[in-house]
Amino acid sequence: MTPSDLPFREIWLRDFEFIPQPGEHPDVVCLVGHELRSGQTLRLWRDQLGASPPYPTSDDVLLVSFAATAECACHLALGWSLPTKELDLSPVFRNLVNGRSTPDGKGLLGALRYYGLDAIATKQKDAMRDRILQGWPFTPAEQQQILDYCASDVEALGRLLSRILAEPEFNLDVALYHGEFAAVSAVMEHNGVPIDMEIFQPLTNKKIWGSIRDAMVPTVNAKYGVYVRQPNGD
Secondary structure (H helix, E strand, O other), X not given: OOHHHOOOOEEXXXXXXXXXXXXXXXXXXXXXXXXXXXXXXXXXXXXXXXXXXXXXXXXXXXXXXOOHHHHHHHHXXXXXXXXXXXXXXXXXXXXXXXXXXXXOOOOHHHHHXXXXXXXXXXXXXXXXXXXXXXXXXXXXXXXXXXXXXHHHHHHHHHHHHHHHHOOOOOOHHHHHHHHHHHHHHHHHHHHOXXXXXXXXXXXXXXXXXXXXXXXXHHHHHHHHOOOOOOHHHO
8 A cells, every 4th residue: 555545635744843741731832744645735833823723634634643642632732623534653653563673662763764764863853852842932943943853753754654554464444543542542631630629639638648548458458468557647
């Protein structure tokens, strides 16, 4: 199979750059996208991203990424709809190389090198990632560099897609199922773990939690014989 054989009206390769914060939604920095059939390319900085995706997300459009949970998380952080059809090359690659040696790992760089494809230098990638992690503001020169870096990943996706589609073991239906799971995972991460705040607040009190924990010891310890109550609820 080749990209032109895929049964979709449009095929978008896309990659976001974002600033991750523990426990928070991704702070989107930019987006680069490339549509394979028309050759259209998008290079959009944060202030150019509108209220909806700049590409269709309908059933006849395929969105291609590597580690799609992150890309879908960016959609959700921007208030965008999720793609109906998502092809995540990360689980596809992992399935294809299961049991095989991947000396450079199973990330995007590792996948490219596994197939002998051109890839950005590790030091350059790390330097750009570190600058993005430092956060706002970015100078005009840095904005250009980050967009170029993001575009290099999109170009790499295109090279990797061709090689993966040519694998005889590739199964589009299974791959789309994995992409659907990535989107669902992004929704779970976006919404977070449901917490009963009325109960949570007392549990953050050290003495209250200590009393609850110690009250559980006799029941739990009857089975395991290793738990003891702590003096003064500490």
